[in-house]
Amino acid sequence: xxxxxxxxxxxxxxxDEDWKYTNLSRALGDLKSVPSQDVQEIVIHKTSxxxxxxxxxxxxxxxxxxxxxxxxKIVLExxxxxxxxxxxxxxxxxxxxxxxxxxxxxxxxxNHIRIQDDSVEAIQTNxxxxxxxxxxxxxxFSLNMGGKLTRHDIHVVLxxxxxxxxxxxxxxxxxxxxxxxxxxxxxxxxxxxxxQFYRTILDDAAxxxxxxxxxxxxxxxKTDGYQLSNTLLLSPKAEMDTKPELExxxxxxxxxxxxxxxxxxxxxxxxxxxxxxxxxxxxxxLVQAFVDExxxxxxxxxxxxxxxEKAGCWxxxxxxxxG
Amino acid sequence: xxxIKDLHASIETDEGEAKEIIKGLNLxxxxxxxxxxxxxxxxxxSTLAYVLAGRDDYDVTNGSAMLDGQDLLDxxxxxxxxxGLFLAFQYPVEIPxxxxxxxxxxxxxxxxxxxxxxxxDALGMLKLIKAKTKELGIADDMMKRxxxxxxxxxxxxxxxxxxxxxxxxxxxxxxxxDSGLDIDALKIVAEGVNRLRGDDKSFLVITHYQRLLxxxxxxxxxxxxxxxxxxxxxxxxxxxxxxxxxxxxxxxAA
Numbered sequence: 001x002x003x004x005x006x007x008x009x010x011x012x013x014x015x016d017e018d019w020k021y022t023n024l025s026r027a028l029g030d031l032k033s034v035p036s037q038d039v040q041e042i043v044i045h046k047t048s049x050x051x052x053x054x055x056x057x058x059x060x061x062x063x064x065x066x067x068x069x070x071x072x073k074i075v076l077e078x079x080x081x082x083x084x085x086x087x088x089x090x091x092x093x094x095x096x097x098x099x100x101x102x103x104x105x106x107x108x109x110x111n112h113i114r115i116q117d118d119s120v121e122a123i124q125t126n127x128x129x130x131x132x133x134x135x136x137x138x139x140x141f142s143l144n145m146g147g148k149l150t151r152h153d154i155h156v157v158l159x160x161x162x163x164x165x166x167x168x169x170x171x172x173x174x175x176x177x178x179x180x181x182x183x184x185x186x187x188x189x190x191x192x193x194x195x196q197f198y199r200t201i202l203d204d205a206a207x208x209x210x211x212x213x214x215x216x217x218x219x220x221x222k223t224d225g226y227q228l229s230n231t232l233l234l235s236p237k238a239e240m241d242t243k244p245e246l247e248x249x250x251x252x253x254x255x256x257x258x259x260x261x262x263x264x265x266x267x268x269x270x271x272x273x274x275x276x277x278x279x280x281x282x283x284x285x286l287v288q289a290f291v292d293e294x295x296x297x298x299x300x301x302x303x304x305x306x307x308x309e310k311a312g313c314w315x316x317x318x319x320x321x322x323g
Numbered sequence: 324x325x326x327i328k329d330l331h332a333s334i335e336t337d338e339g340e341a342k343e344i345i346k347g348l349n350l351x352x353x354x355x356x357x358x359x360x361x362x363x364x365x366x367x368x369s370t371l372a373y374v375l376a377g378r379d380d381y382d383v384t385n386g387s388a389m390l391d392g393q394d395l396l397d398x399x400x401x402x403x404x405x406x407g408l409f410l411a412f413q414y415p416v417e418i419p420x421x422x423x424x425x426x427x428x429x430x431x432x433x434x435x436x437x438x439x440x441x442x443x444d445a446l447g448m449l450k451l452i453k454a455k456t457k458e459l460g461i462a463d464d465m466m467k468r469x470x471x472x473x474x475x476x477x478x479x480x481x482x483x484x485x486x487x488x489x490x491x492x493x494x495x496x497x498x499x500x501d502s503g504l505d506i507d508a509l510k511i512v513a514e515g516v517n518r519l520r521g522d523d524k525s526f527l528v529i530t531h532y533q534r535l536l537x538x539x540x541x542x543x544x545x546x547x548x549x550x551x552x553x554x555x556x557x558x559x560x561x562x563x564x565x566x567x568x569x570x571x572x573x574x575x576a577a
Contacts, residue, residue: 266380271416273400274376275426275486276434285429289420 027149046080062090070098076108093121118146134160166195173206180209187220202238330386346550362547405437407493411483418470477508484515501535513538
């Protein structure tokens with residue numbers, strides 16, 4: 001199976017159930033008619049048992065006026081291990097039309113960290129297809145803070161037993177940014193664990209979308225499937241659309257989903273102020289903690305610090321402009 | 324010392340009407356003294372604590388609360404803390420994602436800064452935390468946990484007393500610090516409070532039960548009902564109350 005990039009002559013529209021909150025065609029505007037560049041492809045292939053001590057660091061740069069056709073292919077054969085950091089930057093208006101294909105063999109381990117800091121005029125669509133075999137492990141984290149409109153569309157198929165798959169993300173949007181994360185997690189084999197943990201902070205008139213579905217096939221007994229989406233709204237004009245779904249055909253499973261959207265609670269704010277923190281200081285501490293709980297899923301300490309700092313700068317700016 | 328005069332405070336009901344909870348309360352606690360307030364549910368005891376600490380769900384319609392010549396009611400909650408007020412919460416708030424040592428560090432330095440003192444450096448902070456946690460029998464690993472998250476009732480209340488010990492307040496309010504504690508936890512918390520007693524500190528201990536007052540001996544006991552102090556006396560008043568129940572007193576006062 002291969003992950004396919006979107007075709008400009010056959011774009012999804014809000015009439016498609018999966019795309020009802022995200023109008024790609026409208027956001028693309030003139031970029032729709034720009035012919036696509038040649039495929040840029042990065043392939044990372046680790047053979048059986050290959051353990052990479054060094055972090056692989058890749059960067060995708062967006063270029064003004066282009067429709068870029070990006071392909072990332074990661075194959076870890078049985079027992080291979082890798083930590084990958086994938087960075088996104090760029091300037092001006094462009095469309096990164098991307099596909100990502102991740103194949104993890106038996107007992108393979110991948111830590112995948114993604115920092116998406118595209119230009120605020122850019123569009124990024126990333127159609128992700130992940131297949132995992134027995135005993136494989138995936139810990140993925142994405143920081144989504146760039147783009148005019150982004151869609152991170154992740155389809156995971158857990159093909160063997162005893163897989164541990166966690167997808168974590170922090171989305172920070174302001175202005176009129178639109179960020180969409182859509183996940184389909186398919187459990188086809190027994191005794192697997194999947195975890196989705198996403199937190200979003202929206203300022204100004206930004207809009208966030210989180211659609212997450214856990215699909216447990218009949219054969220997938222003893223599945224643990226969890227999903228949590230929490231959103232903080234910093235402005236009355238911000239909007240969050242969440243659609244958590246469970247579809248379960250096995251009878252012996254533990255699954256849960258939860259979604260919250262709201263403002264900072266008054267009780268912890270007052271508690272912190274009663275201990276001497278100014279209102280601004282208390283707010284900053286609370287939003288930072290909200291984000292850090294997800295960032296803490298990044299196990300590499302240098303990357304953990306980098307992401308914390310990047311998110312921290314964003315939060316400071318957002319709270320300053322509100323105060 | 325703390326001097327509360329003719330305090331009136333109300334809360335907005337769900338129907339949007341103002342409901343008065345504190346109805347002309349007068350209270351004066353000289354420096355160095357411990358006063359207890361006892362009273363039935365709904366008397367306004369916890370509201371009094373929150374109003375003094377500055378929670379903004381309450382509307383103060385009249386009165387003053389002077390702490391060493393400064394009216395607390397004019398100040399923001401954090402300014403009241405810097406002025407020397409400390410409220411030990413009945414229900415300490417959980418703060419996921421903020422660990423104890425980070426919280427204490429931020430709090431202590433925020434207070435020191437407001438008081439015009441130098442901020443403590445990492446080493447100074449570590450020493451202070453070590454010394455105070457040891458006094459209260461708090462395990463080091465509590466400092467790595469998120470504030471109050473997953474703490475037992477006893478741990479939460481000990482944590483309040485720990486903060487009280489670190490922030491060097493002049494006026495401490497203990498809001499039902501005994502609720503939810505077994506007798507061993509109660510003793511530890513009471514010892515922690517007694518260690519802080521001194522000529523320069525005043526305490527207001529809010530409680531339902533006389534039991535706490537066996538461990539934290541008050542100088543004066545007040546009985547509060549319907550938003551006012553209806554009777555004040557020595558420690559013997561608490562015992563009398565235990566015997567007769569609130570009904571006896573409230574009946575007498577009416």
